[in-house]
Amino acid sequence: MTEATGSAITGAEALVRLSSTVDRVFGDVSREYGLTPQQARLLCILSTGPMGMGDLGRTLNLEKSSLTGLIDRVERRGLAARERDQRDRRACRIGLTEEGKRLGWAVHHEVCGQLERMTAVLDSAQRSALEAAVHRLLAESGAATS
Amino acid sequence: MTEATGSAITGAEALVRLSSTVDRVFGDVSREYGLTPQQARLLCILSTGPMGMGDLGRTLNLEKSSLTGLIDRVERRGLAARERDQRDRRACRIGLTEEGKRLGWAVHHEVCGQLERMTAVLDSAQRSALEAAVHRLLAESGAATS
């Protein structure tokens, strides 16, 4: 996503670079807490409450078998637990354990803290412009809730 | 990174969501071209010319052994090639083959195209504000060249 001329990069390229930066922060923080980025992402999403596999797969953009494996691993580590849905006994809901909640909250807090410190270089007009633009983008692109 | 109340999200959360969206676009486009996201990322970075393993590892934020494996796989697929550095014969430089250049360019072009179309929902003031904020962020955070 670099470009050769040395002149200004496009808006799209800027978004890609920004995304790399965020991914790096998220990855580093996850590691600090002994989690892989995927596991941390899962915990952050489940922080707001239990979810079914279907929603979770759509949110994480994962095939169902990939999600099965991810849940297996966090469950084995005592961070989440499957619970059978009583109305539809094929389905299940995934909820966090106390330790899972603690870690999910900690990662979220630390990631947001680091990113807020990054955005501190923006003046308040720039920051609101960024937030407004992102809101607009997410609203229009049917962004998933994560 | 969801939030429960339905009210406005913070700037940091906006960045995280934006990053997820970009990652999804990048991943989907990579797949279209038969590449993994990591391979596509590598090809995009090498599009501007050959690089040494050291720089590449720092840019991709990978341990050297992880990079060895990634290069092995793209080399096996005929997309890149190692070339021994004549001045320091321990080192090598990685360059793209014609097919690698073609794919790297194609992914870059398609990703940027999709992102530009997404940002088309913004009016021009919002778009410039977003770009200005992102530029400012990248400038201050010592962003890597990818």
Add this chain to the structure above:
DNA sequence: TATTGTTATACTCTATAACTATA
């Protein structure tokens, strides 16, 4: 029959530690 989730299988991605070759 259709849907939810798991199992089987095969790769890819990643890190740590030990190693080789060159400087």
Add this chain to the structure above:
DNA sequence: TATAGTTATAGAGTATAACAATA
């Protein structure tokens, strides 16, 4: 000794296809 890169190993992440259980 120090550095650039590889090899060995182990585990995590992912997808496809086939399957089981429930609807």
